[in-house]
Amino acid sequence: MTTIILCTLVGIIFFTYHTTYVKTLTVKLTIPSVPPLTLVHLSDPHGRIRFWNGELHKLVNVHDPDLVMVTGDLTQHSGQLTRVLNELVKVKSKDGIFFVPGNYEREAGRFHKKVYSDAVYRSQKEAWQQVMTVVENKSTVIEKDGSRIWIYGFDNSIYGNEQRPEQEIQQANMTIFLAHSPNIISLIHNEGLKADLLLTGHTHGGQVRLFNRTVGAYKHFHVGQKQDQSVGVFGISRGLGTSRLPIRLNCFPEITVYAVNQS
Numbered sequence: 001m002t003t004i005i006l007c008t009l010v011g012i013i014f015f016t017y018h019t020t021y022v023k024t025l026t027v028k029l030t031i032p033s034v035p036p037l038t039l040v041h042l043s044d045p046h047g048r049i050r051f052w053n054g055e056l057h058k059l060v061n062v063h064d065p066d067l068v069m070v071t072g073d074l075t076q077h078s079g080q081l082t083r084v085l086n087e088l089v090k091v092k093s094k095d096g097i098f099f100v101p102g103n104y105e106r107e108a109g110r111f112h113k114k115v116y117s118d119a120v121y122r123s124q125k126e127a128w129q130q131v132m133t134v135v136e137n138k139s140t141v142i143e144k145d146g147s148r149i150w151i152y153g154f155d156n157s158i159y160g161n162e163q164r165p166e167q168e169i170q171q172a173n174m175t176i177f178l179a180h181s182p183n184i185i186s187l188i189h190n191e192g193l194k195a196d197l198l199l200t201g202h203t204h205g206g207q208v209r210l211f212n213r214t215v216g217a218y219k220h221f222h223v224g225q226k227q228d229q230s231v232g233v234f235g236i237s238r239g240l241g242t243s244r245l246p247i248r249l250n251c252f253p254e255i256t257v258y259a260v261n262q263s
Contacts, residue, residue, distance in 0.1 A: 019248040021052040022059055022240065026257045027225055029233060031196050033173040035145040037260040040065040040093070043180075043201025044073040046104065046241025047080035049087040051253065056240070057090035063257050067142070067149075068093040070132065071201040071237065072102020072157065072180035076110065081124060085131050095142050099132040100153035101125075102180035102202060110244055135178060137163040147173040152195075154179040154187070164191050174260075182221050182236050189230055197258065198231035205238035209250040223251075 040060050049056045060068065068091055074084045091097060105124065107113045116124070128134050135153025142149040150172035156162040156179050164187065168175075175195040177188065182200040187193075205223045206214030214223070221236055228234040238254040 015247050015249065017052060018250065018252060019242065019246075020048075021252055022054075022255055023252040024059070024063075024255045024257060025224070026259055027233070027235070028262065029197070029258055029260045031174050031260050034147045034149065034260060036262050037066045037144070037149075037258075038063055038262070039067045039069065039176075039197075039258040039260060041069045041071070041199050041235065041237055041256040041258065042240065043071040043199075043237040044102070044204060044239030044241055044243075045075075045084060046073055046239075046243060047076045047084060048241040048253075049084055051240075056087050057092075059255055061090075061092050064092075064094075065257075066094045066144070068097040069151075069176070069178055069199050070097060070099045071178055071199055072100055073104040073201065073239070073241070073243075074102075074128075075104060075108075076241070076243075077108035078116070078120065078124060081127060085127060089131050095144060097132040098140070098151055098153070098178065099128055099134050100178040100180060101128075101134075101136060101155060101157040103157050104243075106157050110246075137161075139165060141172070149174045149176065151176045151178065153177075154184045156181045156184055159183070162187060164193060177231060182234075185228070185231070185234060192230075194230055196232040198228070198234045199237070199256075200235065201237045201239050203236055203239075204241075204243060204248075205236075205251045205254070207242060207245055207248050207251050212250075 136155045139152040154162040177195045177198040181202040203218035208215040240253045
């Protein structure tokens with residue numbers, strides 16, 4: 001009996017560690033004509049703001065970010081929203097936090113999904129806007145030390161809802177695309193759009209990985225970053241929380257730090 005209890009405890013600790021220990025990945029980028037920048041990408045917290053190695057805002061603030069990008073799925077259900085936003089408001093980002101919604105901004109539930117009404121969605125959007133700049137099929141421009149950084153968010157929280165930019169910003173020194181689902185790459189390629197960086201989430205890296213391969217859904221997507229002829233670097237975050245399966249294995253929660261023009 002003692003052996004069974006000990007093995008159970010070890011198993012619980014093992015899976016808890018894999019599910020809640022945040023790893024930080026630093027990616028170095030060279031983008032001509034922009035000053036040195038630190039950009040932090042967060043995705044898919046699904047209500048989780050405290051981790052094995054600290055609170056989310058502390059894990060972000062240690063990097064002294066210029067820009068923070070959040071690519072959707074803040075909560076598992078709307079009752080978690082206030083707590084998540086109260087955490088994000090503690091994030092210190094010099095030039096703002098930018099948010100594009102995910103499918104869990106439209107629905108709730110782990111197995112049996114409940115679709116939010118338009119009224120609930122609008123109410124939640126008002127709350128997001130108190131903390132972040134919402135780029136929901138919209139763009140915004142950041143002026144930084146004489147450079148222009150153009151950020152555009154594709155809203156594919158509902159597939160088919162995403163729209164291409166109506167007009168590209170002229171003379172932008174850096175272009176960043178945001179979307180929740182990496183499926184947006186098809187529209188980008190089909191429309192011939194160009195950017196320096198595309199940041200997405202949604203897949204959670206599969207949540208369970210064996211022999212460096214995804215087990216289950218999203219096997220057709222890469223994990224992390226890859227070069228792309230249209231968007232320069234195409235990043236898919238493993239995210240922070242969990243969705244259907246409440247555990248991770250060999251697929252730790254992730255904060256991605258993009259160090260632009262830094263040695």
